[in-house]
Amino acid sequence: MSKNILVTGGAGYIGSHTVLQLLLGGYKVIKMVGIVGISLIIDKLLLVQRGNTLIIKQSYWVVRFDAVIHFAGLKAVGESVEKPLLYYDNNVIGTITLLEVMAAHGCKNLVFSSSATVYGWPKEVPCTEESPLSAVNPYGRTKLFIEEICRDVHHSDPEWKIILLRYFNPVGAHPSGHIGEDPRGIPNNLMPFVQQVAVGRRPALTVFGNDYATKDGTGVRDYIHVVDLADGHIAALRKLSDPKIELAFNPTSYAIIGCEVYNLGTGKGTSVLEMVAAFERASGKKIPLVMAGRRAGDAEIVYASTKKAECELDWRARYGIEEMCRDQWNWASKNPYGYGSPESNGVMK
Numbered sequence: 001m002s003k004n005i006l007v008t009g010g011a012g013y014i015g016s017h018t019v020l021q022l023l024l025g026g027y028k029v030i031k032m033v034g035i036v037g038i039s040l041i042i043d044k045l046l047l048v049q050r051g052n053t054l055i056i057k058q059s060y061w062v063v064r065f066d067a068v069i070h071f072a073g074l075k076a077v078g079e080s081v082e083k084p085l086l087y088y089d090n091n092v093i094g095t096i097t098l099l100e101v102m103a104a105h106g107c108k109n110l111v112f113s114s115s116a117t118v119y120g121w122p123k124e125v126p127c128t129e130e131s132p133l134s135a136v137n138p139y140g141r142t143k144l145f146i147e148e149i150c151r152d153v154h155h156s157d158p159e160w161k162i163i164l165l166r167y168f169n170p171v172g173a174h175p176s177g178h179i180g181e182d183p184r185g186i187p188n189n190l191m192p193f194v195q196q197v198a199v200g201r202r203p204a205l206t207v208f209g210n211d212y213a214t215k216d217g218t219g220v221r222d223y224i225h226v227v228d229l230a231d232g233h234i235a236a237l238r239k240l241s242d243p244k245i246e247l248a249f250n251p252t253s254y255a256i257i258g259c260e261v262y263n264l265g266t267g268k269g270t271s272v273l274e275m276v277a278a279f280e281r282a283s284g285k286k287i288p289l290v291m292a293g294r295r296a297g298d299a300e301i302v303y304a305s306t307k308k309a310e311c312e313l314d315w316r317a318r319y320g321i322e323e324m325c326r327d328q329w330n331w332a333s334k335n336p337y338g339y340g341s342p343e344s345n346g347v348m349k
Contacts, residue, residue: 076188111162160259282328
């Protein structure tokens, strides 16, 4: 029988790709778009959150979940600086509510969507799971606080099995071109901005900082294909269900899961200009650039050590930046206005 997986934030960029990979892998998935204002249906109870209050209603739909993958949350760094209480309420309080409901109904297997932002501005790279943690904005702190909450929950009740996945920089789209990233408003990340320039929605890409101590002066990040990232969640679920699963990359090693953290990246750093050049090759489009000063809070070089995930999750990234850009362009060229229309997105004249 297929395992039942509850996915919060399953309509988002990473969530939707993970839901698809789960379905292809034979899992049964119930998808929720967020935490606030949605329903959790577990073991004959319908629990509806209104603000921070849970209203319990009888339900005839009985679903027992084997595990939860928790994506739901706000994620814009700039907005988190402007509205910290909104982020703490939605991300932290929302997660506490989810953990309480899970505990009440005996579902104690969780995969949590954390972030490399918990490393702040790392003094040494690659970042390992043991690197110092120092989130430098409210968004990053919500991820760090939730990680600590998860550790405390496990310490209080060893029946909990929790995997914290620290993402680096997800990019790309499903190879079909039917789903991809479609941020609302001004994109917060590099590649959605690049693709909007390529399809004519924006005149140029602004590059923040070209005087870093890197090969071309631009910042370096660890970009990971969103499908690789989605597959990392399936590897985490396998580990939760069978902690002694045979490991292809290191068959003599396994880890018993309590509350474990893993980096998901490629282990390679790529500069902004290298990524732009790869996208130009994939799309055949020239991306006009506007050079600007460094953006406050941006780190110079951040990339992952992925050895722990390779050894203990039997997972590693399969795709490089060429495939990331190929699939991103496939999505963008088929859906130049994302899931909307020229009218809903605004066409630049």
